[in-house]
Amino acid sequence: MKKQLFAFLSIISLTASAQPVLETGAQKPMPETWIDASTKHTVVRLTNKPGANASFYFHNNPFVGNKMVFYSTDSINGKQLYTVDLTTRKMEQLTHQSAPMTGEIVSAKGHNVYYQIKDSVFVTNIDTKQTKGVFVFPAGFKAGITTVNADETLLAGAYSTDAEKEILKNNPEKHDFFEKIYEARLPRTLFVIDINSKQLRRLFTDSAWLNHVQFSTTDANLLMFCHEGPWHKVDRIWTIDVRHADKSNARLMHTRTMEMEIAGHEWFSPDGKTIWFDWQLPRGSNFYVGGVNVKTLEEKKYNLQRNEWSIHFTISPDQKLFAGDGGDPSQVAKAPDGQWIYLFTPEGDHFKAEKLVNMKHHNYKLEPNVHFSPDGKWIIFRANFEGQEQAYAVKI
Template identity: 60%
Template sequence: MNEKKVNQKEIPILETGSLKTMPEAWIDKDTHHKIIKLILRKGNNRSFYFHNNPFLPTKDGKGTLMVFYGDTNDGNQLFTVNLNTKELEQITHKPGNKRGEIVGAKTRKVYYKNNDSIFSTDIDTHEDHFVFKFPEGLIGSASTLNADEKLLGGVIITKEEQEIFNKNPDKSDYFNKIYEAKLERSLVTIDIASGKLQKFFTEDAWLNHEQFSPTDPDLFMYCHEGPWHKVDRIWTIDINKLKPHLMHYRTVNREIAGHEFFSPDGKKIWFDLQIPRGETFYLAGKNIKTGKEIRYALKRNEWSIHYNISPDMETFAGDGGDESQVAHAKDGQWIYHFTPAGDSLSSEKLVNMAHHNYELEPNVHFSPDGKWIIFRANFEGKTNVYAVELETTNI
């Protein structure tokens, strides 16, 4: 990102979200960190879910692209923004709303579901490729790509489950209903070259949050979704050996673990841990090979809906939460940067999110150079994507 070229004295010092239209860059008056408006286009723009990688190098290798969704008259479309120049490019044009958030950085393609079919689009040429069509009566999705970018991973659900979703479109309405229904779900892979769909695990449970390991092409993580204090949530399975493995065992009543994600080297799974729910807060990491678990304690106000880890795996970010969330934090509406300090995390506030409505989750990402944290927010009255610099500005 090239905002360093701007004279710091020319950047206004403002309360984040205090203006209906914020400038392209400002310094948060409460944190002294610089924030930039990363996407300069009309309409709503949305960055990816926290554990879905949106980044890849530019074709010439001199910069970094980030893939994001933007609203258009033809439904949501996928775009790229050059993090060095802010140059935007629309890469999909097929009408209809797309779902997927899957970037293949090696093959330089994005994958998404449009209606009942899965497509890929070349990020550089914008050429579309058909991958797979779900047959009549088979309701499925794809949400992850394996490490060698040969397989997509997703789920197949029943018509009964889809009907519950159709009748209860709000999460607050469908969440307990889906969990209590205990309907059959299957984890699946789709071979990108052949279009072959393979069911590899089936259970009468709400299987969700599917993620392939970033380094092991056969390791798949999924969760038992539902009220977190009622489920053993985090599981891994080798798609060839097919033996599920529970990653965290709960030890007390109402203990919860969730919003799991892989470390960049694929060696650990990190997750939000509360023992019990809403009382004691940790960011925990489980070594996949050894089973060793480490825990970093957090204060109530520091709890975040989602956490993420820096590219060098030394620090963490969090997107905070409002008082309605599980932590019931009185002062938790911040974007945070966390640094391990013994068995705890030392926090630094980066962005005051008091004007943000947390019905939209910010979903933090570190930039690939580790210097910025990227998040989505609605404090201007629409959804857009911003970046906050980790280095503090002297004011």
């Protein structure tokens, strides 16, 4: 596999001079491969199939070996899951469901992808394409899964009430429902599902808006969740050991220390030792990527400039580099020139930033959600600068 990937990258390098140098998104369609005129980095469209195609949310792992799972929305039955081989760019369809599906949960351990159709959870094996049922939610507990643990024994998620679902139904835009749900203080319940025994276990219920549920990348019993809401009003980032789960065992990872401080869009490091997050002291003024040790609560932070702030950040597999997806002037940083895919190198207490892709033709209502490729040599993101949502990779 490594030899194949090296060969692919070598071909890209050798043929780079033959690729057109273009302003990204200035023409529709773009070629399959081009060199960004602003940054001189090679950009490749990964999803060369009709219709709109989307890569995963920033903290959801999409990779099994050298394949990336993505979803396509060109089916009459809603989105379906596919894989793309990052070496050959060959695509394969994983699911052929006849009803709309939700979820983007990949287990690299078992080469499986989990998803949900109405009240039923399914799993499809990426190698064999075999699909089977996993769990059906009981009538009084219609919930959704969002994460799988490191040894692929548990799924987890948060249950919301019908009253909350009604707020979402009547206020579909985030700027409409966000404050309403936070202020409603409706109960939410964290839960896990044992994949083997098919048993649901409630962890605890709270009037906090429990959300952003993620299992540790390495510790099969450590679950992270957040108190959702306006970030300057909440101590957001929490963990719990699901073996001893009740509200009293939840542990706050970061406590705000000043008025209007915010911390959020948290994710686990590849080794599971650190939770990283977007940290602003205070909101919209001073920008950092912060990290907290999950055992000692020791913190570190890297400063970045206003234009370098990103909606989402991520870290490379070797944990030496970071990346960000930028943001437009309407967002929290109010950045006048922030519409870039960024590569960040830690230097002391700050990031050294490099621009990888000019995103000025991208509508940031669609968040790009960056991922490092498994070999750490590419940044994968989604964008709509060709008119439809597609997944792309830019060479570091």
